[in-house]
Amino acid sequence: MNKELERLLRQPVQATARQALGGGWSSGTAELNGQRWPCYIQGAGELAVAAYGIRADGSAVLVCSAGKPIKPEILSAAGPCEHHTAWTCEYEHSCGALLFTQTVDGRRWLVIEGLGGHIGFPKGHMELGEDIQAAVARELREEVGITNYTYIDGYRVDSEVITRKKRRKLVTYFLASFSLSRNTLRRQEEELANLWLLPYEEARRRVNTSLDKQLLDQAHRLLSAKE
Numbered sequence: 761m762n763k764e765l766e767r768l769l770r771q772p773v774q775a776t777a778r779q780a781l782g783g784g785w786s787s788g789t790a791e792l793n794g795q796r797w798p799c800y801i802q803g804a805g806e807l808a809v810a811a812y813g814i815r816a817d818g819s820a821v822l823v824c825s826a827g828k829p830i831k832p833e834i835l836s837a838a839g840p841c842e843h844h845t846a847w848t849c850e851y852e853h854s855c856g857a858l859l860f861t862q863t864v865d866g867r868r869w870l871v872i873e874g875l876g877g878h879i880g881f882p883k884g885h886m887e888l889g890e891d892i893q894a895a896v897a898r899e900l901r902e903e904v905g906i907t908n909y910t911y912i913d914g915y916r917v918d919s920e921v922i923t924r925k926k927r928r929k930l931v932t933y934f935l936a937s938f939s940l941s942r943n944t945l946r947r948q949e950e951e952l953a954n955l956w957l958l959p960y961e962e963a964r965r966r967v968n969t970s971l972d973k974q975l976l977d978q979a980h981r982l983l984s985a986k987e
Contacts, residue, residue: 762814762848765812765820765822765848766848768792768809768812768822769809769810769811769812769848769850770808770809770810770850771792771808771809772792772806772807772808773790773791773792773799773806773807773808773809773822773824774790774791774792774805774806775788775789775790775791775799775801775803775804775805775806775807775824776788776789776790776791776801777801777804781800781837781839783836783837784802785800785801785802785837786800786801786802787799787800787801788801790807790809790822790824797820797821797822798819798821798822799821799822799823799824800821800822800823800824800834800837800838801823801824801825802823802824802825802826802827802829802837803824803825803826803827807824807825807826808824808825808826809822809823809824809850810823810824810825810827810828810829810849810850810851811823811829811831811834811847811848811849811850811851812847812848813834813838813842813845813846813847813848814845814846814848815842815844815845816844816845821842821845823847823849828850828851828928828930829849829851830849830851830852830853830885830886831847831849831852831885831886831888832886832887832888832889832890834847834849835847835888836888849927850927850928851927851928851929851930852885852923852927852928852929852930853885853886853929853930853931853932854883854884854885854886854929854930854931854932855883855884855886855892855893855895855896855899855931855932855933856881856882856883856884856896856899856900856931856932856933856934857881857882857883857896857900857909857933857934857935857936858870858881858915858933858934858935858936858975858976858979859881859882859900859904859906859909859936859937859938860935860936860937860938860979860983861937861938861939861940861957862937863940863957865959866959867959867960867983868957868958868959869957869958869959869960869963869976870882870904870906870938870945870955870956870957871955871956871957871958871963871966871967872903872904872947872952872954872955872956873952873953873954873955874951874952874953875951875952875953877968878968878969879966879967879968879972880967880968880969880972881933881967881972881975882899882900882903882904882906883899883931883933884898884899884902884903892932893934896934902948902951903947903948903951903952904945904946904947904948904952904955905943905944905945905946906938906943906945907943908938908939908942908943909936909937909938909943910936910937910938911934911935911936912934912935912936912937912979912982912983914982915933915934915935915978915979915982916932916933916934917931917932917933917975917978918930918931918932919931919933919971921971931971933975935979935982935983945957960976960980963976964976964977
């Protein structure tokens with residue numbers, strides 16, 4: 761079933777709304793090649809499949825949209841009746857921050873290594889009821905124990921990437937400073953293998969995606985211009 765549903769992602773289907781749910785969403789049916797699925801609909805007419813859910817009984821439900829709905833939006837639209845549904849979304853939105861602190865040896869950047877081997881900066885998916893900065897605050901607290909920090913004006917990066925699972929992800933990054941004396945660094949063992957405080961050159965060598973190198977370069981230039 762999952763392979764069949766994976767093939768439906770991004771495919772156009774004919775969506776027919778049956779009941780308005782509010783917030784621009786409706787419930788109804790989606791039809792493709794003579795097969796019908798229950799679905800949640802954002803828009804009207806022929807729409808792309810943006811997500812699918814596997815219900816507790818093993819049946820499937822689709823999300824059809826003209827936009828790029830992410831999991832929190834779908835959860836809000838579906839409501840309690842899909843509480844036990846496991847969703848797979850074509851689109852994701854992760855939020856995070858490049859964090860730096862001033863030490864006696866100069867500026868140091870907080871770099872993390874995930875359990876999957878990605879080395880970069882703290883970030884995570886938005887959850888139901890969160891705005892972007894609330895998601896950043898939660899991720900920093902959960903992943904590295906940072907709760908006291910200050911955003912740096914003039915830095916926000918929104919970039920769309922393709923994940924290893926071939927999902928489309930929008931990542932939003934901010935830049936923030938923190939003090940070691942006002943925070944207790946710790947890694948979230950369920951998510952992270954390591955964390956380091958590194959000078960710019962070493963941090964740039966350590967991060968292992970071109971996007972993270974670009975993010976660090978932009979942040980370094982901005983801070984250097986302010987000095």
